[in-house]
Amino acid sequence: MLDQFGRDIRYLRVSVTDRCNLRCRYCMPEEGVEWVPHSAILSYEQIVRLVGAAAQLGVEKVRLTGGEPLVRKGLAELVREIKHIYGIRTVCLTTNGLLLADQLPALLEAGLDGVNLSLDTLDKAQFAALTRRDGLAQAMAGLEAALAAPGLTVKVNCVPSGENDSQLVPLAALARDRDLTVRFIELMPIGLGSSLTRRTEQEVLARLEEAFGPAIPCPQDTLSGPSRNVTFRGFQGKVGFISALSHQFCASCNRVRLTATGFLKTCLQYDQGVDLKPLLDSGADDHALLEAMRQAISHKPAHHHFDGAHEARDEGRNMNQIGG
Template sequence: MLIDGFGRKHDYLRVSVTERCNFRCQYCMPEKPFSWVPKENLLSYEDLFKFIKASIDEGIKKVRITGGEPLLREGLEQFIKMIYDYKNDIDLALTTNGFLLPNAAQKLKDAGLKRINISLDSLNAATAAKIAQKDVLETVLEGIQAAADAGLKIKINCVPIKGINDVDLVEVLDFCKSKGYVVRFIEFMENNHAKDGAKGLNSDEIKAIIATKYPNFKMVPRDNSSPAQYYELEDGFQFGIIEPHKDDFCAACNRIRLTAEGFLIPCLYFEDAMSIKDAVRSNNIDEAVAILKKVLAGKPEKNKWSNKKDDNEISTRAFYQTGG
């Protein structure tokens, strides 16, 4: 069992396989040049798997593959199959922008993937293009349908940005309601890699927009294993809001993150990290597990987005390296 210094049990490992991305989303990395980490600096799938296997043995029950855009790394389905073959009842999931899903969804499902989170910030093609800085909507919708056809359980992620896609939130919710997909609106996490001037909506503002069409939704009891607070419409459909700015957001955090270069990150907000690269490359898995436990022991109690002295704090974390 993996326990941090505040008594929180950790059973969820997020693994970034690449920092590369084929979008330039305003809330993430709009100006990132094509100066990527050399391939030889990345952990191989075999080395990543060594650590994942050991983490599962220590109590990890959920593994999520992230990026960057994880589908940009070749052979991803083989990596997923390695994890599935080791423990086929693991909660195995992936987060993607959906652009490469039309040709990948069935392969991922066949490899053992169970669930998939797909970004959909707008159903307006021009707005989606403004956020991603390329024409993406039609292909992303094809990717969502391919995931559904493959039998993957789908969640939709939407990041509301003031003055850009805030007018599209009800349409995104209605789309998900019509398809039976879970939708979660994610408060923009202020970071210095985002586009200058980008401002997110807080949960109250998101709820106010949804209330223009659905005024009688209600809060449902919170599942502490979920980062989202869920709300239920009168017809029973539920939507979630991920609220990192709330003081209690970190209280039940069960997540640890591993980057493609082998850095273990205890908290999404802070730059703190320790590397397991040398340990796994030398097959010293006991040392890698010891580093994991040391990272957890030093994990902070909470992020600083809830600090109100200057509205909200700004993180220096590059989310394209950690998958959010």
């Protein structure tokens, strides 16, 4: 489906829970987290119905997120149901990896196409400091399990925050001998992320070229999102950059988000969109759902304004609550 600016919306990120087994400093507070009641969370049946409607509007790729999606029971069955929806080509998962090794066989059998593993450091002590949990060994076990799975697309997502500068080169080096993409995602000034230091694409790339030599550009895959990928001499994999602030890509944005509570969110910065759960709970028919989604997507904002002044409709929740 085309929005009012002619962007073809083909990618839906679906948050299945706001809960997480880590407390990453840019995402969640250490204590006092107020969880959404289970009664307010979309059921799997409701998620499947909404993804089916999105597919009718042209969505081809679905990514399951959280919080941490693997803390919700039965996720493999949701993957299976979504894979059976006509028009959906790809179903992927973003995870911190702690529970991945155990659940991956069922996810693969259900048809999972790809895994993005969030990993900001390879140092055990730093991992514990950044996530407030001791989980590096489990995350690395999840990564190795994913890399061993035939045909599974594997990406590592790192947020350079000024606190993991020493780890940028070691993380990128994961792609030297492995068929994966290590992506550096600029810190978004949303929620707790607003108080941390951001490292730009230019800063990170300079560090990597100092270590590995000149970057070699790679072809762009539009369905895979806004990552600008490069590689280095001798690398088997790739290094990517998702730089929403220093290299704004709003003009080519092809995604919308569905929160765990059923709000179709059309831009990460703004709280605008449409709340679909009341429609589902009231027994609305498919036509009503499609029309509500069509109207929200049509009015997707032209761009974010993270580098400007605060506006009344800016998002005020933390990333775990909006399925960032």
